[in-house]
Amino acid sequence: MGEDLKGIFSKIIEDNKQRIMRICWVYSKNKEDQKDLFQEVAFNMWKSLASFRKESKLDTWVYRVCLNVCMQYAMKLNKVKKIRVDIEGVEIFDDSIDLHGNLENSEKTKVLYECISKLNAADKSLVLLFLEDLSYRAISEITGITENYVAVKLSRIKKNLFNCINN
């Protein structure tokens, strides 16, 4: 408890905010959802920070927490809206991240996002980790499935993704 948890937490969020935002976007329906989801991820990281024992790499842990929260959130979104406590304390100040509306990025990026959004939650998580440039081994550690299965699944998902993009 002697460590400055707040400092460590801030640094983790600062270092990983880009990747967290990218993943959150795919699992959210609009900018507000994306923001909520980011806050939910941040809160869950804060909660589990004390139990992070450095057995896994920090990146792996960040992705694992992020994907777990995002997938749970996506499941909740599909059900009837549940009452939940709003999480404050993490605020995003930037309108340029409104990827749903004002797209600054190329048309290709938009298509890529749209195609990823069409995948189911499990396939989405795999392809996101692949696009984050992680090795099959790292993806296997994060998702808990074997490297071989990751490879098989990814080759199938990539094929579908390319088909979708090219169409």
Next chain:
Amino acid sequence: MDENILKQLWLNSNQVRRIEINSEKLMETINQKVLHMDKIIKKRDGLEIFIAICMMPLFVWWLITSPQLLARIGVAIIAGACLLVILKLVSARRVCVREEIASATQYHLMVSLLRVQKQIRLLSTVLWWYFLPFFIGVVCLFYSYSITFTSKAVYTIVVAALYGYIYYLNKRALKKHLKPLEGNIKKALYELLSEE
């Protein structure tokens, strides 16, 4: 388009300029979560106390009117267990904070921490004060009215399996909700104390 272009597209797809972390608000959020959990526990306790109070006269009446000794023993155990449940749940809500408290938030967190710790203790020992007396009680009651060995055996297995499942759910709640919550409150208290 190849994989590398796809990755580059993805990695350059968003530009987040500033994310501000407000620890005060974060603490407030933890506080809110604690309140939320407290509300759920209060509701659950209230319901269980209400059911126990409603059931007690019934079992006392049964105790007086039943001619069979085994049934009386079973009913007496259940009535006693109902009383024990009420006492345990009521006492779990009572906490006494003796420390010098600097702020309302700190006081609230301290009370919440003690309550959560009491709930943890309560759930950790739930087998002895909740499941076992009720199990013995209902089994005695059933045995006094049932004749065949098969029905007794089936009933015992079904009740044991049901209680086992509820016990598992309790343990799960302890591990998934109460223990992390205790950790969060401790963390929040630590942050508050270290800021002073």
